[in-house]
Amino acid sequence: MTATVGNPGSTTTEYKRSASRFTDRITADGREGRPVEAGRYRLVVSRACPWANRSLIVRRLLGLEDAISLAVTDPLQDERSWRFTLDPEGRDPVLGIAFLAEAYEAREPGYDGGVSVPAVVDVTGGEVVTNDYQRITLDLATEWTALHREGAPDLYPEPLREEIDTVMEDVYRNLNNGVYQAGFAKSQRAYERAYRNLFACWDRLSERLTDRRYLVGESITEADVRLFTTLVRFDAVYHGHFKCNRNKLSEDPVLWAYARDLFQTPGFGDTVDFDHIKRHYHQVHTDINPTQIVPLGPDLSAWLTPHHRAELGGRPFGEGTPPGPVPVDEEVPPRGRAVRD
Missing domain, CATH: 1.20.1050.10 (Glutathione S-transferase Yfyf (Class Pi); Chain A, domain 2)
Structure with missing residues (x-):
């Protein structure tokens, strides 16, 4: 999910959610470095996670299934967090990786922080673009409009x-x-x-x-x-x-x-x-x-x-x-x- 499970290592008595590490945006004009492009990105989710479930719902409502492919992780994690054991041979068939952590490593070699879903991965380079769960769905609603299905609702009027x-x-x-x-x-x-x-x-x-x-x-x-x-x-x-x-x-x-x-x-x-x-x-x-x-x-x-x-x-x-x-x-x-x- 969006923070290391159980928040281990915290020295406080209150749970503190980790901030999203990668917050690049994918925009219609590519002004922040990543342009909207059908087929270029893969949405990685766990169906267990409420934050990832948001992106699943919005992607469905807007009809973006053909524009953004979907990877679903195993609901159970191991020491490397989210894994693709639901797929044949335990690897995502598009990204070719066994763990979502590999896409984080591709973005930032030596990365040793939390690995969270939802995450949007750039298929062309295999690196995570964003794990900003608060922003992902808003951008799907407002920046991906050219690829919305006919009759898609306006979720952020x-x-x-x-x-x-x-x-x-x-x-x-x-x-x-x-x-x-x-x-x-x-x-x-x-x-x-x-x-x-x-x-x-x-x-x-x-x-x-x-x-x-x-x-x-x-x-x-x-x-x-x-x-x-x-x-x-x-x-x-x-x-x-x-x-x-x-x-x-x-x-x-x-x-x-x-x-x-x-x-x-x-x-x-x-x-x-x-x-x-x-x-x-x-x-x-x-x-x-x-x-x-x-x-x-x-x-x-x-x-x-x-x-x-x-x-x-x-x-x-x-x-x-x-x-x-x-x-x-x-x-x-x-x-x-x-x-x-």
Whole structure:
């Protein structure tokens, strides 16, 4: 994910997320050194990671599957972090590498820092361009417009950006990152602070969404993408594994209906692999779960139950249309999907 797992070596009692090491941008005019170019870049993700899940969703919604190829890592890491053991012979078929760390090394010989996803790799040289998870999706929405599918939604509409940014900052600070601050806290005080901030934000969001379908405006924006990737993992891992247990998502009628609405929207639920999510958190975080036992629950079929959020109005894609079917080679395996009883 975006920081070394468990934040080892920290001398504080609070979890501190590592900053993205590589922050080059890929822009329409190439003004920062890398131009938008179909087929030149490969998006490397773990389906377990909420930060990488953002880029998967945005890539789907905008129809960029043919423009940016996809590499999916094993949900389990070893001492060299993210690895391509899901691919034949344990190597990514495009980049030819066994570990994402090799693309970091290609960018900066001798690099010994954290290796995180999502990462965008330049196929022509095999080096990582960016692991700036906050910027990647915004640039996909605003710089890659020439390669968007017909009917792609505007996920970062200019008139709403100030409000979107304000909402996203609250969501990031207290919920997206807050679950990690609670889960990796090294003192009771640090844990309780993160827990209280998390659920204060939770309550603000629940109230905000009581009478509106989406966080900002009448259609899906980047803010909804960022909130969804935490909510979809909440009951499966954060509630128990990270001790964020004031209540489950499924016990909040507003946020549970909101999350199901998004999950059932093309481009959201079809990117989620619950098997990868549960195995990563419960088997990699051995300081939290030394037995590495993976829970069987929760019941995933509940994600497909009616949500009735359409009654609030709004149009998921604004003036646009839903994305097409998931490419066959990018489908989530049956073990990781929510299916109806």
